[in-house]
Amino acid sequence: MFSTVLKEITGYFGKSFLVSVFFPSLFFWMLNLALGVLSVGLKKSLGWWDGLNGQVQGFLIVAFFVWVLFTAYVLHIFMDGLIKFYEGRWGFFKFIPAAMKKRNERKWKALRTHDEALSEQIRALKARQEALEQLLDRDVPPLPDRTRVDVSATAQEAAALYDQVRDWTAEDYLDDTKWKEMEDQLSSLQTHILALSEDDLEQHRVALGPGSKADLIFRAPYDFLTNLIDQLEQDRLAIYQEWSVAFPARLSWVKPTRLGNHLRAAETYPFLRYNLDAAVIWPRLREALPDKFAGRLGEAKMNMDLMLVLTTLALVFGIVWGGVFLAVPDASLALYKWVAAPISFLVSMGIARVAYLNAAESALSYGELLKTAFDLYRWEALKALHLDPPPDLEGEKELWGEIGGLLYRNYPLKTPWKHPS
Numbered sequence: 001m002f003s004t005v006l007k008e009i010t011g012y013f014g015k016s017f018l019v020s021v022f023f024p025s026l027f028f029w030m031l032n033l034a035l036g037v038l039s040v041g042l043k044k045s046l047g048w049w050d051g052l053n054g055q056v057q058g059f060l061i062v063a064f065f066v067w068v069l070f071t072a073y074v075l076h077i078f079m080d081g082l083i084k085f086y087e088g089r090w091g092f093f094k095f096i097p098a099a100m101k102k103r104n105e106r107k108w109k110a111l112r113t114h115d116e117a118l119s120e121q122i123r124a125l126k127a128r129q130e131a132l133e134q135l136l137d138r139d140v141p142p143l144p145d146r147t148r149v150d151v152s153a154t155a156q157e158a159a160a161l162y163d164q165v166r167d168w169t170a171e172d173y174l175d176d177t178k179w180k181e182m183e184d185q186l187s188s189l190q191t192h193i194l195a196l197s198e199d200d201l202e203q204h205r206v207a208l209g210p211g212s213k214a215d216l217i218f219r220a221p222y223d224f225l226t227n228l229i230d231q232l233e234q235d236r237l238a239i240y241q242e243w244s245v246a247f248p249a250r251l252s253w254v255k256p257t258r259l260g261n262h263l264r265a266a267e268t269y270p271f272l273r274y275n276l277d278a279a280v281i282w283p284r285l286r287e288a289l290p291d292k293f294a295g296r297l298g299e300a301k302m303n304m305d306l307m308l309v310l311t312t313l314a315l316v317f318g319i320v321w322g323g324v325f326l327a328v329p330d331a332s333l334a335l336y337k338w339v340a341a342p343i344s345f346l347v348s349m350g351i352a353r354v355a356y357l358n359a360a361e362s363a364l365s366y367g368e369l370l371k372t373a374f375d376l377y378r379w380e381a382l383k384a385l386h387l388d389p390p391p392d393l394e395g396e397k398e399l400w401g402e403i404g405g406l407l408y409r410n411y412p413l414k415t416p417w418k419h420p421s
Helices: 002-013 015-040 042-050 054-077 079-087 095-137 151-166 170-174 176-194 198-203 220-246 258-274 278-286 291-327 334-384 393-409
Strands: none
Touching: 015 042, 015 054, 015 291, 054 079, 079 258, 079 291, 095 170, 095 176, 095 220, 151 176, 151 220, 170 176, 170 220, 220 258, 220 334, 258 278, 258 334, 258 393, 278 334, 278 393, 291 334
């Protein structure tokens, strides 16, 4: 019987409804029913059930599944509202999302500041590299006549400088005092080593020859700087990825919640890249997507919806049953109510938290697919609107602005429109 009903539900509502709302609702109400039976008493509940005739039992079973289906359908209908709620768009207690938004704005500013600081460090280190190249490529003035070079002292100075700069951080390289001292030492070493005769170099091959610290010191700072710049660029890329994916590009677009910011970053992506209003174009583009891609997009949306439904049901379960355990003194679990109430509440809140975090991660995957849809298939919307694609990106931005104005504000379309006939 259940498999037949399940097949009919799947055929009518689809896989998304079944996975994201029906099964979670079924589990939720079965768990509520089980706890209700335990609260009244298992023996008493079974005695009551056995006292009913078969028709009443069958009616109650059907009524239970109808109720589950009804609540699941209500959740399905209000899914968009549920997403808006978890985005922080509340019509009540507005001071709470306002405070949450300010916290996220501080995070946004911190990431932006960190990104700008890394960018400035990279720029400054590259300037140091250029200065180092100019220093080593310059024409070295000769030493005054009859000036003797202390080879051992020169080798020791080169080795000491090499050991020093090997451990330098980016801050050390950007310290003007340290940098000036290193430049002066390098210049002096270069002058003294070039003043040595071939016999002196051969005699002190170990201290001054290829592979020695005196030889490496002229390449090492540049190589060390290259490694530092590469590391900083990797750090900056990680910061940028976190900032661009977890937050929208503009501070004014920041939302109060993690889920809201993940979705907002995806929603504003087409506008930043193509001057395309996603809210206006998406309903048209969605109908033109290839079936395979639309299926992947639907799967990602289904996963996000499932996690949000689990979050909601866990919150309701914890609040309701935490109160029930405290408020029903005659229940068989009454002796443990001061333990059962906080445990049921805290466990439910923990499950809700984990489910919400998974919903936010699912929103990242869903958002990336939304971006991909606009990147790869936005031309399909132009075809459906009987408009020719523009020759370049600037023309495309202008065209999408015109289309948004036409569809949203009824502004006249300047671009020629072709009738399908």
